[in-house]
Amino acid sequence: MIVINAIFPIFILLFLGNRLKRFKITNDTFLKTADRLVYFIFFPVMLFWKIGGSAPDKGISVSLCAAAVLAVAGVYLVSLAAIRGCHITRFQAGSFSQSCYRFNTYIGMAIVMTTLGESGIRYFGILIGFVIPLINVMAVSTLIWYSGKKGSPVQLITWLVKALISNPLILGCAAGIFFSRFQIPFPVFMDNTFQLMSSVTLPLALISIGGSLSMTGLKDHAKVSFIAAGLKLLVLPVIGFFLLKSFSITGIPFKAGMIFFTLPTSTAIYVLSAQLNSDTQLASAAIMVSTMLSFISLSVALLI
Secondary structure (H helix, E strand, C coil): HHHHHHHHHHHHHHHHHHHHHCCCCCCCHHHHHHHCCCCHHHHHHHHHHHHCCCCCCCHHHHHHHHHHHHHHHHHHHHHHHHHHHHCCCCCHHHHHHHHHHHHHHHHHHHHHHHHHHHHHHHHHHHHHHHHHHHHHHHHHHHHHHHHHHCHHHHHHHHHHHHHHHHHHHHHHHHHHHHHCCCCCCCCHHHHHHHHHHHHHHHHHHHHHHHHHHCCCHHHHHHHHHHHHHHHHHHHHHHHHHHHHHHHCCHHHHHHHHHHHHHCCCCCCCCCHHHCCCCCCCHHHHHHHHHHHHHHHHHHHHHHC
């Protein structure tokens, strides 16, 4: 029942978002606006509220983040090997590599909220705040390398630093961790305000994701998309599982980690691929395949 109770509502909202776009009740303008509201305001506020209002842990988050970083870095290296071994073109390489390790934050948070509650949100929030910088560095570096764009190392580092210090999710996590150290409860009126704002976040995000899902390019990129999905939804969880065990992580942190490892790839890979001259049709196909197959990987994660 835990699988149905946790995952079914997520995919219903994704399907609803897709149908709303299909019947033109929503459109691209609405979806872009919704994305911006969630990314820049609602989701960072929710992270700050959930992390800032919880008690600091005793080093468990450090071990959890270390396991996640090692697993993601390992799959990144495997994706680079797959580019050569599977004869993936330079134009496809950046999109392919991203789809092997980038994760859909909103789907992850929605599942964590319904299964693990407040404690799970804290661990998951800190984990994504720690891993996002590494993922950005790997994704941008790979895209630039295979796109053939010219630029000095200083320009690359400057671009990455600006992207990281201005990332709302990282800022929300960092602010929440800092605030939690003081163990000061939020006033009731602020607590209620944050609760109202947070209640909008995940339904709006999931409807937006559903509206962005597309079959574009799936026919021509099915093979590469399934390879990417295999690395993201099978190889990454297996590596992550053994790393979590090796760090002696158990309980809620372990469950939060496994949910993280089994998430579908992020819809952000499409935007970054378009900006840095990589295959957007492959990105679209990889998102679709990964999202559909993640029902299986997430179900296994919840049953472990």
